Amino acid sequence: MPFDFNITIAGSAGQGLQTIAGILTKVLARNGYHLFTSQDYMSRIRGGHNFTNIRVSDKPVYAPTVSSQLLVALDQESVEVHYQSLTGPAIIVHDSDTIKVIKARNIQVVAVPLAKLSNESGSPVYINSVAAGVLFSLLRLDLKDLVGFLETRFEEKSPEQIKGNINAATKGFTYTSENYQNIKTTIGTVRKKNRMLINGAESIAIGMIAGGVRFISAYPMSPSTGIFIYITGKAKKFGIISEQAEDEIAACNMALGAGAAGARSAVTTSGGGLSLMCEGISLAGAAEIPVVIANMQRPGPATGSPTRTAQEDLDLVLNIGHGEFPRFVFAPGTAEEAFYTSIHAMNLAEKYQVPVFILGDQHLVDSSITLDKLNPNKVKYKSYMVKSGNLKKPYLRYKNTKSGVSPLAYYGQDKVTFIVDSHVHTEDGHISEDMVVAEKLTEKRFRKINDMKKEFYGPQYYGLQNAKTVLVSWGSTYGAVRETIDYLLEKKKSVAMIHYNKIWPFPVEESIRLLKSRKDIRVVENNYQAQFNRLLKRETRIDTGEPILRYDGRPFDVRFIVKKFEKRQK
Amino acid sequence: MPFDFNITIAGSAGQGLQTIAGILTKVLARNGYHLFTSQDYMSRIRGGHNFTNIRVSDKPVYAPTVSSQLLVALDQESVEVHYQSLTGPAIIVHDSDTIKVIKARNIQVVAVPLAKLSNESGSPVYINSVAAGVLFSLLRLDLKDLVGFLETRFEEKSPEQIKGNINAATKGFTYTSENYQNIKTTIGTVRKKNRMLINGAESIAIGMIAGGVRFISAYPMSPSTGIFIYITGKAKKFGIISEQAEDEIAACNMALGAGAAGARSAVTTSGGGLSLMCEGISLAGAAEIPVVIANMQRPGPATGSPTRTAQEDLDLVLNIGHGEFPRFVFAPGTAEEAFYTSIHAMNLAEKYQVPVFILGDQHLVDSSITLDKLNPNKVKYKSYMVKSGNLKKPYLRYKNTKSGVSPLAYYGQDKVTFIVDSHVHTEDGHISEDMVVAEKLTEKRFRKINDMKKEFYGPQYYGLQNAKTVLVSWGSTYGAVRETIDYLLEKKKSVAMIHYNKIWPFPVEESIRLLKSRKDIRVVENNYQAQFNRLLKRETRIDTGEPILRYDGRPFDVRFIVKKFEKRQK
Amino acid sequence: MTKENHFHYSVERAWCPGCGDYSILSSVENALANLKKKPHEVLMVSGIGQAAKLPHYIKANGFDGLHGRALPAAFGAKVANHKLMVLVTSGDGDIYGEGGNHFIHAIRRNIDITLIVHNNQIYGLTKGQASPTSDLGMVTKTQPDGVFTIPFNPLEMAVTLDAAFVARSFSKDMAFTTKLIEEGIRTPGFSLIDVLQPCVSFNHVNTYKWYSDRVYQLDNSYDPTDKSKAYKKSSEWGDKIPIGVIFKNSRKTYLDNFIKHKDLPLIKRKTNIKEVDSLINELY
Amino acid sequence: MTKENHFHYSVERAWCPGCGDYSILSSVENALANLKKKPHEVLMVSGIGQAAKLPHYIKANGFDGLHGRALPAAFGAKVANHKLMVLVTSGDGDIYGEGGNHFIHAIRRNIDITLIVHNNQIYGLTKGQASPTSDLGMVTKTQPDGVFTIPFNPLEMAVTLDAAFVARSFSKDMAFTTKLIEEGIRTPGFSLIDVLQPCVSFNHVNTYKWYSDRVYQLDNSYDPTDKSKAYKKSSEWGDKIPIGVIFKNSRKTYLDNFIKHKDLPLIKRKTNIKEVDSLINELY
């Protein structure tokens, strides 16, 4: 029987809800369940109200849902905040000693003395393991899996701590099994299969590594820091150097120095940090230095909402940097797509000697999905530097070729010297004030666009072949739009979706082919100005219907889209 | 008899061609001539090749012309470079002792021992006055005017120096009158009238002062520095404080601090500096701080060509700053328009509490025109702060009003306190993570657009009423396009032009009204990507013809436009 | 100071229980009250970080701008209205990292503001990366092999740059911190008070105990007006960490060059349109 | 050094006749030749300004980036290929003004590069505004009442930040400058050589004569390894201006933490796809 079950674990920052979610999702994934987990947290270290949603299903799931069937409330506020969004029959798990829950029809209450059982296991800090035990019992999962997880994953803890956690988990499990064996959970069963669980940050990071990143520099900024931390943790193993810069300007210019010298380089940042890289990105354009810029969006302007999600930086990324130069912009829709896109991005930056943007957001980086596998051979690392010995002399760093791309060497290769320069310059990189040189240089750079247009896949189509209505997603709205299509198709609507990962150079012809003569085209995006919608209209000259927008810092879900869609759809 | 005479003064940096041009243009303007002077110089302090073009006419002139009737060649290279673009009957003035000129039909050579006459007047540094004397003689100008000018304008020099200059000028004048009385110059006569001579930098600076600027901060960058220097020079007199910042980020944030505290503030910069202000501008958007950003464009990307002209930063200015917020963008077409626009800009920034851009370029700031007058009462300074005593309490800095504009107070006014903030915030400026607050805040900010659309004049129309072909200018291309229209009208073409000064919020309705059902619409702009053309098409949904572009760092002139226009016009 | 302070603003603070930021906030409130200031006469400027949330938690005017950019904003506000008392409260990452260039040049200008740095030797809000003041060897997720860049010593820098007032305190010692803030505010020109502040969530090296074991108050025998002694004192860090006024240096403030205290602040000045005419007339 | 130097590149230089930049260029060429380097082994990095045009006028690799950003770019290039000898040549405005934050943090990292600042105490290319090192009182169009911010003393700062090598020279004294550059390059870690350089077009205060009247070479009795003496020496400015090695301080360089000289440079390393598989496997 198909099932789609949503678990909310809620509490304040510092209570360890990530730990509970971590244990649970790992074991569920290993058992073959399909998951989508998303994070809703505040910009603070302790207190406030945070929650994780874990959607569990027998088939792939791509987006969060708002209503829950199981709430683990780690504090009183969590009960208050999430009570309304429980859909019965639902369960609330809470600490019977500290939290009050009003009983209601359709809501079953599982009251467990969590703190007490933790203390009985030797310390109050094992409370998350107790809660995990409770969940394993309720969800009819195997206690052995939980114990196994605690044994192997907590390896940096002392043997005593591991024992304490296992004890605590067992107590929670037993207590629940004994007192609440009558509770029915609708989470179904699936064929056992070991699935991986990956979030967007990990997938971009691993993609960059697979794409041969050699140098990464960054200044910490939510929600991009996870990518930087991941690569930093693996740097030694992969012969990468990772540097936390004094500011984003330094981060960007370090990457450009490394890139100019011949090392594949990347930076990670978010809104404000991206803004600070504006001039550096223009230098990448002028000096034709390969660099990958992973910008993970959060709501702005300025500081905005550091831990929330948005797609407000599209216009900036398309236009960032004074003066004119070509660039690539990708906005992967899922963690899976983000992995392959990141490998591509590393290749393309070098191939065309242009800045390449990976435009993600908090929703993408902080949400985890289950996957069968990732294939690092599907998109392969490929070098586009001139092979040593093949360098034609005199070597011209900015040779005005037909494709616009000049042969790329590293400093001192085959004993040549060359200069990488930020001015209007001659083919050998020296400052020029000549008008013909200026004109030719711009034309050379923009000639790259011809081949850049052909790179990477265009928009993806999903749904009914000749659907009347087309929803358009880009970046992380992919999941919610895709599920909306499934939902509407079930209702026999004539719908399909087009998803954009490659945003620039804009795939004009493919778009026109896919969009022309539709009755209604509706772009779904996380911003106020409908930035992508505006771009789509500009590039295709096709008119679209009223876009479906969300700009309150939260990701889309099916219900939200359907509601907005039906409202204007009369 | 109508006349249109072009004088080129050419030499290397440091030879003082600006001085010669300065004397000459001032006296011509005071005599009632209409002038357009433009500067072509290199990014160096000494050497290289620079020139100034002085167009003299009996009617207003708006653009440079490439061909010259009189060349003052201060070095040999100047002869070589400009020989080709002389249109006979032309004159070359040169130093008979150091420079060689090949005689040709239609070219009259005025060989004067400039250095020798200067030395005879007491020093080699008076050479520019000698040259001025030569020119006054050739152009049949009054030596008295020249002497008068040297007496009053060189007032910071010693009496001995003044005397030397006067002597030198007289020697140059006399030598020429005696030896070259037969030379015919076609520069006509005009009714005497005292005209002012102003360049774009001065007009923006004076406009800002008239608009009540109280604080200005900048980091030097060509071609914007002239505006900053002008205001700095007048700061004491006007009770302004001007600060040279350590970098553009500081400049921008200083202006925002001053703006938040209630002082009208402005920054001046160019491409790379603008890029560095990207984050600060986003803060102005988030915190709703009035600020005027005068960005004077030069070719990019990165360092590009510091002393050349371009219109490449339009897309950046329209989209600069991460996140979303409203802004104004103006691109005045002439020094005259720049003056009024700058006053407006200062007012509008405060009225709507948004960043306001004045987008100029090297061609605008470095070119001088003659004007009858500027009227500082035409556009009046107006305060939009709440009057003291009128402050409603509790005072909410970000009150969610119908217009989107909140009452603006200064810190401590009527004893209130308030906080200016960069996060998603409540009406009283405190950080909020609430989704409804976030949504409402964005909507409040964008509601301002309704009234912002109505501000300032829309596009200007010039030419034949129902012209089939419309050329479109924005910013400093105004002059060359206007003269092109005059030229084509004379040839009985069905043409007109539309000029955009207010670029954002884009005047959609007016544009459609003016542009619909034209046979051919051709945007003229100084960039490669046809940025304004793309914007115009996006906003009006009207298709345009192939734009007329120039991206070699030089301004447009009639001949260039006509050639490009006719090429695609078959 | 138990009596309710009119700078006190009752609102939830998004800081961890036990964080040193609480005491710094109280010290600021107390210093302002002791100086008999009223909330509307004071402007608190900050960047972004845990420390930088302070202006939201005090009854006074506030400017909470960009990460690293508190000092130029504070400069602008002070210039615009020199009658405001301007304080900057921000983190070590904010002021010495992202904002390092402004730190240097603000001191050079000697603008009359007081800078209070909550120096927890870590990036708190972004969850524990090394800051410029992190000690050598500190292990974090972005410095997995430990910090190996030499720590930035803000006091040495400020002394070298001839700041008007340079002091260090320890957040826990509120009375002392209060006194230093008062003195910093009273000193004309740029005052730096670097306050050692335990971050209980991320800095497990420089804890309350670590600081308590090391800090000692400078006594009267120490003369803060001697620059070379001050430089030496400012470099003391390790087993013994001095707190107190390290350096005092009387020099002209930025605004002394432009404005007398009794002058109209910029925000009250009007442009005389007649005088604009004179500018235009110069162009004839 | 009259013999043709293989770093010499014959091309027109966009500098004013008489500018101190010419001698600095010659000194750099001579130092590199004396060190027996080949052009392709050397990378010259600069920002923007008159000084920063230098990489265009020498036969070597070059990176002419953004105003103020030479140091991070040089850092990146050195990390990418530690076999390159990396020199930065830029102006005082570039390094101490726009790039001030990178100056601090590059020294803290102690990356093994040599920074040569053409310190003409003015912004040359933009036509004569005050720079951070302009003396008090200098009048310019943007400082019409004279400079009143205290000059930035780069040597004091570098000593305070424990730079590996800190020296000052005077452009006119080419042999001396050459020697200092050689020594700076030979010293592992971050070397600063601040070269006093007359700007004949805009700086009419600090002229050839002004410098010549004041500079004196440090003699053997001066011990540059004593930090407190070095600090004192570095603060000397006025009637007497010391030139020579002010400070030497041996410490681990940035790359010592990652790379041995014989290791493959980053640019030659390849990612092993098998190892990427292991990352993926960790996620199951």
Ligand SMILES: Cc1ncc(C[n+]2csc(CCOP(=O)(O)OP(=O)(O)O)c2C)c(N)n1
């Ligand atoms: C331009 C920019 N870069 C990065 C960030 C992310 N960020 C916010 S606070 C912070 C550092 C906080 O450290 P610190 O200033 O020491 O303050 P603390 O939290 O420790 O009090 C960073 C990196 C940002 N908001 N803006």
Ligand SMILES: Cc1ncc(C[n+]2csc(CCOP(=O)(O)OP(=O)(O)O)c2C)c(N)n1
């Ligand atoms: C971001 C940015 N801001 C400003 C400029 C303009 N600019 C070019 S060089 C320069 C200063 C040059 O002074 P310095 O570094 O001392 O070099 P010098 O010309 O004196 O050798 C400035 C402000 C720029 N190119 N980029």
Ligand code: SF4
């Ligand atoms: S993370 Fe550290 S600095 Fe931030 S509030 Fe918590 S204890 Fe204080």
Ligand code: SF4
């Ligand atoms: S302006 Fe000054 S620094 Fe620049 S080249 Fe001329 S003399 Fe040298």
Ligand SMILES: [Mg+2]
């Ligand atoms: Mg901190």
Ligand SMILES: [Mg+2]
């Ligand atoms: Mg300089």
